[in-house]
Amino acid sequence: MTRKPIKTKSATRPRGRPRPEDVGAIESKYLEVALKEFLQYGYGDAAMARIAQAAGGSKTTLYSRYPSKEDLFRAIIFDQIARASPEAALRSGAAPLGLQQGLKSFANHMLEHSLQADQIAVNKLMYSESYRFPELGVASAEKTNRGILRISAFIRESASRDRVPCANPDAVAKAFIFMIRGWYIHHLLTDTTVTDKERKQWVDQAVNTLVLSREDW
Structure with a gap:
């Protein structure tokens, strides 16, 4: 008689909405990368596509959080205030x-x-x-x-x-x-x-x- 293999729970987390701490980490990463981009290229020449790529995400994800470069820059400013x-x-x-x-x-x-x-x-x-x-x-x-x-x-x-x-x-x-x-x-x-x-x-x-x-x- 052959025994059926025992199924073990996968260590991977099921897909769905990310946990709050994951959301916070993602946003922190975007703001960190965006700050470097703005300081290196200036506001006018900073590129959302380059920021998304450097953060390891997609432009769709970035734009879903920050619809424009202005929104992203403002988020950096007020993140700095919060940190203070x-x-x-x-x-x-x-x-x-x-x-x-x-x-x-x-x-x-x-x-x-x-x-x-x-x-x-x-x-x-x-x-x-x-x-x-x-x-x-x-x-x-x-x-x-x-x-x-x-x-x-x-x-x-x-x-x-x-x-x-x-x-x-x-x-x-x-x-x-x-x-x-x-x-x-x-x-x-x-x-x-x-x-x-x-x-x-x-x-x-x-x-x-x-x-x-x-x-x-």
């Missing part, structure tokens, strides 16, 4: 920082992140090609607006917690974000090296000056 974890800079553990300390922490955290080599390269790309591709300016403005909304909410929380009224937190948040951005762009365009000590000293002076007028906010 700006919200964490406004808190100490579970508790929010005080107004002055929180603004200094946020400014130092975001400037330190923005002064990293890959961030500088992306920002230079945006500024150098935005006159040809307005969508880069739109992405930059959206990035700025997210910072303004985040700081405006923090100022509102601080006003309520400290019982110090703030008539226009959005205007104060804009002044704060544009102050930081102006300092960063100056050093970016002049290609000057800034030490941690110099950055922290400037942040202290700038935030102290801004908070001095808090009663007029």
